[in-house]
Amino acid sequence: QVQLVESGGGLVQPGGSLRLSCAASGNIFSMSAMGWYRRAPGKQRERVAIFTSGGTTNYADSVKGRFTISRNNAKNTVYLQMNSLKFEDTAVYYCYALTDVPPGDYWGQGTQVTVSS
Numbered sequence: 001q002v003q004l005v006e007s008g009g010g011l012v013q014p015g016g017s018l019r020l021s022c023a024a025s026g027n028i029f030s031m032s033a034m035g036w037y038r039r040a041p042g043k044q045r046e047r048v049a050i051f052t053s054g055g056t057t058n059y060a061d062s063v064k065g066r067f068t069i070s071r072n073n074a075k076n077t078v079y080l081q082m083n084s085l086k087f088e089d090t091a092v093y094y095c096y097a098l099t100d101v102p103p104g105d106y107w108g109q110g111t112q113v114t115v116s117s
Helices: none
Strands: 002-007 010-012 018-026 031-039 046-051 057-059 067-072 077-082 091-099 104-107 111-115
Touching (some): 002 104, 018 031, 046 091
Antiparallel strands (some): 046 057, 067 077
């Protein structure tokens, strides 16, 4: 089992910045991938940024150049720095982790990001 706890969401004006954090606990040594998804109102869940099992980072085209995923292994924490935020970035953001042994998908509770003037 892996527990994921997000923080850092909130209300921000267009062009502003926010940083999301996701702290992992539990079977962290079995995690092979970790990252962020989001679900906007009326839309399907979208992968935003992720550290893959191959050790690379992938970003959604819609956030490339604006969002940066990073991690602090000592704190078992992944971050999502979001800059130049747009109205269309408004969504609930979910932390995600994939484990190998045993195989599993884990999700955080979600944190709301609202971009509004």
